[in-house]
Amino acid sequence: MIDILDLTADVLVVGGGPAGAWAALKAAQAGADVLLVDKGYLGTSGATASAGTGVWYVEPEAKAREAAMASRENLNGHLSDRRWMARVLDQTYANINELAAAGRYPFPRDADGAELRKGVQGPEYMRRMRAWLKRSGVRILDHSPVLELMTDATGAVAGVAGHRRQIDQPYRVRAGAVVLATGGCAFLSRALGCDVNTGDGALFAAEVGAALSGMEFSNAYAIAPEFSTVTKTAYYSYASFYREDGTVLDGAGSQRGRSVIARELLHARVFARLDKADAAVQAAMRLGQPNFFLPFDRMRINPFTDRFPITLLLEGTVRGTGGVRIAGEDCSTGIPGLYVAGDVATRELICGGFTGGGSHNSAWAMSSGTWAGQAAARHATALGPNARRRKLTAAGRTGLRPTGAAADTIAELVRAVRAETHPYDKNYLRRGDVLTASLATLNEHWADARAHLRGADRLASRQAAAMLAHARWMYTAALARTESRGMHKRLDHPESDPGRRHRLIVGGLDELWSSPDPVRPHTPLDLAVA
């Protein structure tokens, strides 16, 4: 191992998906000296980079905006907030237009030559963001996962520690402010692009005292061909679903009928065929998302005429909505010096209890990234040069600093977390008694990990700890919400309870707690009551 690398920055951004990239760009535009570190590579890493992404880009016309905000409120359990939706629509509109001009993104054009700005291709988008960040003076360290936050004497976040894995060198950054943009948690399910999303940022935030919100909305599952990783559930709105013997699976669908697929998959195989797509749609699909066809082309399957087996892959909080609770309009967390953006933050403010595919997530990533980056720059400027002279204390616990004899239990823990989170009859089709048993098992693993976990691979140790923490927050919230709302469906409580239309905060590491959020969502329902 090489000697530790010591760095400084005004703003340190953790994670180089769209949320981190926008945070870094906006902090740099505000005059801050910015360093961005990623576990993988800014450009290819994270849930956006390998996929195609619809964007919530809506012209600033009152009627269109009203329709956009109203469209999902029923589905999301009326937990989203109109003020945040309006802000996100404004910010996304501005950012996408900036991406077209200063960011040089090649949007497609319609017959009249006008650019169509409602979607981006992940690889092109993130490659352009990288080039744009370099032009803006942002420093980037790839393959340099953060392992923990560092705090000053007052408990404010003042830096990070991590590891440059390709040269086996530890590093430390002193910074005026830190933005966490590490994405959600998909529990190493192999869902496209999501294996870097192990919930690291939520663990770091909780270790310095931040709370989480919406963790019950964490059971997103996406359709993929059985043998593959390519999840694009939206395209399956053109599919019919079949049993192995070729009979139609009644009630199965890509949206509301997904639980029918899950139930069937518990004991049998399910097949799909995109037989509702006509020739024009087929051609558009290929242009819209070429990688959707890679598994088919390479396996010589024609998805429009052949039936192929499918599975449901867990996407956890990547296409769920839970994450670190946001304390203010600037995406602060309540912990001085710490900001959150993108999937690591709760998306309930605009998505409530449901997101699935489509546009809100990318809009949230770029909007929250913008606000977090700007606020972090302001915070660092206010601290001045003294920010870099603070005495730092490492905040990392489980997986780094066991209280007892160290043991490399990574593989065993990852197996255990997967066994409690992936199965459809535990996480998707939820029931109180099953959740209680799972949580008890996970709590035992946590106690053991806290006491002993420390593998030679420090990143893998921390990923295991982060996934374990995530799973426990998920089930704590899922048990506390004794109703069905948004994507959280309880078989033992199938109805929504009007008295529970509030967000739910969870927190803690060794001891978990949960409570209703005192901040009420600002929705048309609330306005009607007021």
Place this chain on the structure above:
Amino acid sequence: MIELVSRGRCITCDRCIAACPTNVFDRGPDGVPVVARQSDCQTCFMCEAYCPTDALFVAPNVAPLAEGDPLRDEQYLESAGLLGSYRAEIGWGHGRTPGARLAVGPDLHRPTATTPKGP
């Protein structure tokens, strides 16, 4: 999973080593990358997109292929037009139109209302 690094095509530019988000490659002694951690491959196809000489092939399967599978055979992949096919489709590489320019997908909310054809 990543199944092929073509020694004949590789120009040892290191790009895939940098770009792979899960750090699957190591630099071999002669500069040609080696698949050092195949089990970490998340089958995201990004290394293919970044390789300037179409020297890499990612099989769509989540598990490693068996010895003798055609998708591990460079000659087969070349003749089937599969080497570099993803890079071509997203329009990356000299003289190509970026796929992003043409990426107008289907309407995802109102699929055409034909009934399923049955078995």
